[in-house]
Amino acid sequence: MRIAIGSDDIGLPLKEVLASYLIQMGIEVEDFGAHDETPIDYPDVAVAVAHVIRDGQFDRGILVCGTGLGMAIAANKVRGIRAATVHDVYSAERARKSNDAQIIAMGSRVIGPEAAKTVLKAWLESEFQGGGSARKVAKITAVEESELGS
Numbered sequence: 001m002r003i004a005i006g007s008d009d010i011g012l013p014l015k016e017v018l019a020s021y022l023i024q025m026g027i028e029v030e031d032f033g034a035h036d037e038t039p040i041d042y043p044d045v046a047v048a049v050a051h052v053i054r055d056g057q058f059d060r061g062i063l064v065c066g067t068g069l070g071m072a073i074a075a076n077k078v079r080g081i082r083a084a085t086v087h088d089v090y091s092a093e094r095a096r097k098s099n100d101a102q103i104i105a106m107g108s109r110v111i112g113p114e115a116a117k118t119v120l121k122a123w124l125e126s127e128f129q130g131g132g133s134a135r136k137v138a139k140i141t142a143v144e145e146s147e148l149g150s
Contacts (some may be wrong), residue, residue: 001124004058006032006045007108011064011071014108014116018062023119027124040043045073050081053102060102062120067107075103079148082140087111089122096126098133121129 003022003112007015012034022029032048034040042065049061061083063071075083083103084095087110095101102121106116128134 002028002058003029004030004032004049004052004061005039006049006061006068007064008040008042008045009037010066011042011050011108012037014106014113015062015064016105017113018064018116018120021120024093025124032128034123042070043074043108046071046083047078050075050078050083050103054078054080057091059106060124062084063103063105064108065105068105068110069107071105072103074107079144083136086119086123087115089119090121092119093126096123097129098136100128100133100137101140 005015005019012048018030019029026150032112033045043053045140046063049063050107053061054056065071072085082099082101083105084099084101086092087106092104095104
C-alpha cells in the first residue's frame with residue numbers, strides 16, 4: 001500500500017507521528033508537507049494529496065491540520081475524492097466501509113498521537129463493503145458529475 005500524507009504547519013507534529021507509524025507498519029509513505037513550522041495553507045496540501053489519490057499514484061491519503069475539517073473540505077473539492085474527518089475508530093471504519101473514503105483527515109488540536117494511531121489502523125484495516133452503500137456512493141458521484149459537468 002502507498003500512502004500520501006500531508007499537513008499544514010499546525011498538523012506537522014501529528015503528521016510526523018502518523019508517518020513514522022505507517023513506516024513501522026511497512027507501508028510506503030510520501031510526505032507532501034509541511035516539512036517545518038513555516039506557515040503553509042492547508043488547501044494547498046489537501047489538493048496536492050487529493051490529486052495524487054485521484055490519479056491513482058497512491059492508494060490512500062492522510063491529511064492533518066488543526067481540526068481536520070478544512071483539509072477534508074478542500075480535498076473534497078477535487079473530483080472523485082471522498083475525504084472524511086475522523087477522530088474515533090467507528091467513524092474511521094465507516095468512512096471506508098460505507099463511504100469508500102480514500103482520504104482521512106484528523107485534527108492535531110482534537111486528537112492525541114496514540115488515539116490517532118488507533119484510528120488510522122482501524123481505517124487502514126477497513127475496506128468498502130459495497131451493497132447498499134455502493135448505491136449511496138454512486139449517488140454522491142452523480143451529484144458531483146451534475147454539479148461539475150462530466
